Amino acid sequence: MSVSAEVAPYALEALKDEGYENVWMLESAGGLTLVRLILRPRDVERILDILDKNYGELAEFRVWVLDLEAVLPRQEPEEDSDNEAASPPARSLWDPRATRISREELYSDVSQATVLNWSYLLLVALSVIVATVGMVRGSQVVVLGAMVIAPLLNPNVALALASTLGDGALAVSAVTSLLGGA
Incomplete structure (x- = not known):
């Protein structure tokens, strides 16, 4: 800070x-x-x-x-038999509290993903072309592939976060990105 x-x-x-x-x-x-x-x-x-x-x-x-990616010298976990009973049990990787990130980190990641730029528009155009080919050929797999290519998940996540936090600016940015991809 x-x-x-x-x-x-x-x-x-x-x-x-x-x-x-x-x-x-x-x-x-x-x-x-x-x-x-x-x-x-x-x-x-x-x-x-x-x-x-x-x-x-x-x-x-x-x-x-x-x-913090690494620390030198390597830190060995301290083993203190008196402290083991007082310390909380180690959390597993599947425990959501062990891998939780802060609101600010989540907001930063999501807000960067709502920027309407050329790569976003190019991926939307490419997914439209792939979806059109899938519709013409009657191939559901190709249409599903177009849905995977389309970068529309990030703006939807941003819109969900904006509604949770009550952040109008993020919601507008997310809707703008969604409409740009429509």
Whole structure:
């Protein structure tokens, strides 16, 4: 996150009980401080909500969410027999809470997929051609292939997310993409 140098200590104070693993603070140009935190994926949304509530109105406040791909040296899981009873059981890959992403990450991914560009229009045109060939030949498989080629799933997902979040701008963008593909 990027905040003014005066606000950075207060931002960390607001997050002191939220379970971040490491923190780095770097002074940058213009009196801003870059604060980097390592978080568990399940904690990202809660911490973003706290930061947005407390500092979202500040003009210089920015947050970037990045994936942590690797760590060196390799971290071995700590085995503490006293702590095993107190710690929650490990979640499986199929547990939705283990693989959950934050609203902001989902919104970012979905909103980028609603942009009406040439590749989107080209895929729609290609799917129309394939569907036409399938209809002329009477081949249901080719028509189904045209449905797979058509990039209309992303705008529909964006429209569903927009209706869930009550975001009119995302809904307009999704409908524009859908109408562009119609």
